[in-house]
Amino acid sequence: MTKTAFSTRRTDPYGPPAAHRRLLAEEPIAQLEWTERGGDVWTVAKYEDVRAMLGNTSFSSDRSHPLHPGHMAYNPRSHPGRIIEMDPPAHAAQRGRVMGEFTVKKISAMRPRIEEIVNQSIDAMLASGNSGDFVELLALPVPSMVIADLLNVPESDYAFFQEKAGIFADGLENMEKRQQASSDIVDYIATLVDARIAAPGDDVLSRQLAAGAPREEAIGLGHLLLIAGHETTSNMISLAVMTLLDKPELRQQLAEQPELIPGAVEELLRYFTIAETGGLRLAVEDIELRGVTIPSGSVVAALTNTANRDPDVFPEPDRIDFTRGARNHVAFGFGPHQCLGQNVARLELVVVLEILFTRLPELALAVPVSELPLKEYSNFGIHTMPVAW
Template identity: 80%
Template structure:
């Protein structure tokens, strides 16, 4: 019996693939051919099932396992400390050690620093002329600078840091170039860690070392913070600005009622759900979901983008409603691997929406959304966003 072929590729920027929607409505748990990856996959599409799966550590996240669908991204030089790639008990120990760095209170204290970064990036945009690529001018520099400050990267190294992060985030770049950029970042962070071992400072790496992290764990954590926190936030900044420029009625709502901005951030996170492969797992034993037995060794994909459009949870899910109260979305995942840096991302997005349009009221698209080059790999986003101001 021939199974339905599966693809994670989107065909339009404002919604999940049609197949994913159909699976949610007709086959909430499905066994499909994933020819793009040379195998098959089980998909889980309903909100409640996705949350249950992401909470169950029998769906393994350990990318060091050759059977795991994310094994191709496994790198032994950075694996220790990359907590999204490991299972308990190592995951529990390391996540517990670092969670205190990302509390709401601690991240809120970063607001003045992030506001300065956003203002300085807008200043640089204005100084560059009256038009350009918003991704290059704004979306990439803001999150990489925030992370550089968190890691206490010397300012003289910011250009190197941003350049390598940009190459790694460029899905159109040759794989060899992306791998070299990743290794350059790992090597650079290793020098930071070695410097903190010798001369501790007031930064995340120093505090993790003092709390018992090994050198290798600290290197992996630094690499994770840059790679995971940089590209996803960059993509969300671009998509938020795109939709607000493309749908001026939404922008007017925020202009007239700035108090809607935090709710708008949650709704846009739900709406776009950009972490395409965040729900990939490996079943380590036979597991049952909705009466279906998923055999041990199976690749399983929690379709978070479809879960966030589940009409049983989000009525009229394709409509953007800034008053929805969508904080129960799963754009940051769920369970033990829920995104550690979500409070940083939220704050960055809120500050961007507070400041960008106030300072650049004439900001506008210079290309149709249908013409924009969208990303088709691990995180959904835009390669370029041509704008004028």
């Protein structure tokens, strides 16, 4: 019997990849053929199983292992400090050192600055005319400026930082350009770390160094924060705004009840679950899930996007409901690797939704949603979103 092909491609921006939906209903643990990569992949589709899998470190994140599905993109140069690629005990030790930087309390203190960044992007939109690409004008610059702030990038370097981060985030279509941008970013972060070693400041990197992080680890961490926190948040900002522009009743609901915005952000995170390959692991021993034994050496994918549409956990999962209380979603993953920057992403999304429609009440899509070019690789999103205001 031919195996079903595994694919993370979406044809409908509002739904998970079509092949994944069938798995949720019919084959919660399956073995598929990963045509684009070669070889097989086990898929785990239901919410409860996805959490069990992501909570079990025998499903390894270690990308230095040649069998790990992320090994292709593994870069030994920026590996130290990239906690997303590590297993215990190194993972717990390094994550423990940086976790305190991302608490709700610490991140809430960034609110005035994030409001300023969003307002500045809207000022630039207004100054540029009355139409343009929302991704380029707001969705990309806001999260890159927030990370620049976290890393305390000097103002004179903003333009360089934004340009490189933007090229990197635009994706895999131009692999050579993207790799060059990634390497330029590592070089840049290395100069920042060296400057912090010479003169410590009040920022994440200086505090990591003071807490004993070696230079290479601080560089890897800085690089990871940009990679993990820029394109993801940018894609979610575009998709959230797209949804509100496309569905006026939802926009109206938030205009009338702005107190629903934090709940709306959780629901939109659940609904889009953009980190398509965030749950890829390598089984390093035989592991039983739902009565099925996944053999050691298997590539395994936790399908967080179907888990977040599991009707056993989210009734009427295909309906967008800002009042459902979706905070238990797994869009930020689950277990030891659960997103470190989730409070940053949430705050950025909340602030954008609070400010954008008040300052640009005429904001509208310039093309129908069906014409928006969809991203087809590791993080789901849209490349461009023409709007007018």
